[in-house]
Amino acid sequence: MKVALTGASGFVGRYVLAELSRMQIKIVAVTRDARKLLFLPPCVHVVERDISLPWQNCFAQMGYPDVLIHLAWDGLPNYRALHHFDTELPRQYRFLENLVNAGLSSVFVAGTCLEYGMQSGPLSEDIRPCPTNPYGYAKDALRQQLEFLKTIKNFNLVWARLFYMYGEGQSGNSLYSMLKEAILRGDNSFNMSGGEQLRDYLPVAEVAREIVRFALSGLDVGTVNICSGKPISIRRLVEQWLVDNNWEITLNLGYYPYPDYEPMAFWGDIAKNAGIFKGK
Amino acid sequence: MKVALTGASGFVGRYVLAELSRMQIKIVAVTRDARKLLFLPPCVHVVERDISLPWQNCFAQMGYPDVLIHLAWDGLPNYRALHHFDTELPRQYRFLENLVNAGLSSVFVAGTCLEYGMQSGPLSEDIRPCPTNPYGYAKDALRQQLEFLKTIKNFNLVWARLFYMYGEGQSGNSLYSMLKEAILRGDNSFNMSGGEQLRDYLPVAEVAREIVRFALSGLDVGTVNICSGKPISIRRLVEQWLVDNNWEITLNLGYYPYPDYEPMAFWGDIAKNAGIFKGK
Numbered sequence: 001m002k003v004a005l006t007g008a009s010g011f012v013g014r015y016v017l018a019e020l021s022r023m024q025i026k027i028v029a030v031t032r033d034a035r036k037l038l039f040l041p042p043c044v045h046v047v048e049r050d051i052s053l054p055w056q057n058c059f060a061q062m063g064y065p066d067v068l069i070h071l072a073w074d075g076l077p078n079y080r081a082l083h084h085f086d087t088e089l090p091r092q093y094r095f096l097e098n099l100v101n102a103g104l105s106s107v108f109v110a111g112t113c114l115e116y117g118m119q120s121g122p123l124s125e126d127i128r129p130c131p132t133n134p135y136g137y138a139k140d141a142l143r144q145q146l147e148f149l150k151t152i153k154n155f156n157l158v159w160a161r162l163f164y165m166y167g168e169g170q171s172g173n174s175l176y177s178m179l180k181e182a183i184l185r186g187d188n189s190f191n192m193s194g195g196e197q198l199r200d201y202l203p204v205a206e207v208a209r210e211i212v213r214f215a216l217s218g219l220d221v222g223t224v225n226i227c228s229g230k231p232i233s234i235r236r237l238v239e240q241w242l243v244d245n246n247w248e249i250t251l252n253l254g255y256y257p258y259p260d261y262e263p264m265a266f267w268g269d270i271a272k273n274a275g276i277f278k279g280k
Numbered sequence: 281m282k283v284a285l286t287g288a289s290g291f292v293g294r295y296v297l298a299e300l301s302r303m304q305i306k307i308v309a310v311t312r313d314a315r316k317l318l319f320l321p322p323c324v325h326v327v328e329r330d331i332s333l334p335w336q337n338c339f340a341q342m343g344y345p346d347v348l349i350h351l352a353w354d355g356l357p358n359y360r361a362l363h364h365f366d367t368e369l370p371r372q373y374r375f376l377e378n379l380v381n382a383g384l385s386s387v388f389v390a391g392t393c394l395e396y397g398m399q400s401g402p403l404s405e406d407i408r409p410c411p412t413n414p415y416g417y418a419k420d421a422l423r424q425q426l427e428f429l430k431t432i433k434n435f436n437l438v439w440a441r442l443f444y445m446y447g448e449g450q451s452g453n454s455l456y457s458m459l460k461e462a463i464l465r466g467d468n469s470f471n472m473s474g475g476e477q478l479r480d481y482l483p484v485a486e487v488a489r490e491i492v493r494f495a496l497s498g499l500d501v502g503t504v505n506i507c508s509g510k511p512i513s514i515r516r517l518v519e520q521w522l523v524d525n526n527w528e529i530t531l532n533l534g535y536y537p538y539p540d541y542e543p544m545a546f547w548g549d550i551a552k553n554a555g556i557f558k559g560k
Contacts, residue, residue, distance in 0.1 A: 080431070082425075082428055082429060082432065085373075085425050085428065086370075086373060086374075086377065086425070089370075090366075090369075090370040093365075093366060094366075097366065128408065128410065130408065134428050137424060137425075137428065141421055144417060145362075145365050145366070145417075148362055148365065148414050148417065149362060151360070152362065
């Protein structure tokens, strides 16, 4: 079993790399900057390459992997940039199409809960996506294009809609990182929104385990949520982080307005995900 | 007033060209093959160019038109070819984005009723598209991308969903052309499906008048159906063509199965279209 991994030096990618390494699976880690991936175990082979550039023979140069775990996506966290569809979408599709045409048999791609758009409540995979920003739109478009590709090419596809996550190494503008920075600076208070909005959060290490489980399953499950299935208010979430880490700071709730580009309350429906491995 | 027209030598394009010429409007007709556009009135300037290829300075070379009527689309009638999104979609977007960035202020684009997908009954512009083939998907995707482009660029957009049409000069595999060929061959009978499916048909000359009306309006109406608003069975439609043209042939109804990629009964809702010019 050989697994190729793109976005290997990203926030989620590093946890996936750790999880695969722990299982002593042969890994081909694709990254734009190999200097970001040092001190790796011998089961990891690094290929330095920007997958957004044309890449003939990519399947061969990645060592004919059995599975691809595709996490790379450029241009975040600016969800509203047209870059996501005018540049990233066609390049991503070309990369994946090349691999499938060359013989790749199993593809795992990281989607996003933003594909659902402004829909509230528990979101299951069978409701129609309705993305409202270019990032969610482009991810949903890539998924549809891969579904069309499946009508003429035979390959397994897992399209995993990742909900929110947190953990060490997350980008500086994430809630978790901003809170930690405030603690390290010794701030007395932490400015937040009202905090009543309901979201779906998982620790990133748990997300990585889910990703690896689906990617190695050899199943063709289509779209699946990777989420907790349990709504939690942002306020409660931050309070838990404070308790778990023995941090102390006053939460200045209501300082920021609620974001207008997300519904007030949405979380993932876990039923399909939970059913797939039941009894296995 | 100067109007640029792509797809000028296509079935609809020729009728639009005739309609604009009749109004003595300055026209820049863009075509891949200028030999297809002979004997034109002096108000028409032909630019021979394949818009799917990179084209710097396209706005200047098209003579800084006030409006673009964009009908060009490659790869029909094979609705299921992946070409529509893997090649045509990014090229079309790039062409339109270049023009808008260069200063084009009004864009009319031909969409399709296939954007609606497998939805039955009267279809209005405010229902969510759900395309099920790559052609309908790519058109709908282009529309969404232009809507995102509008969030950062100021231009008028008319996205006209064309329903079915018929007329002289239509491609050989259209129902109208096949019927006419059978008549000209002197066939006794004409093989058809059951003919009970309900569709929405307009004569192509009427579609061309609608296109010109919207394109010259200077309005930013977004998506609008161009259709009759009246469902008609394929059987009744063909019977009307026979009467109108004094043709005689026996209809062999039920010879072909109904197509599985279209709903049994769908037609356009004309309310939004009819309301736009009310009282003008």
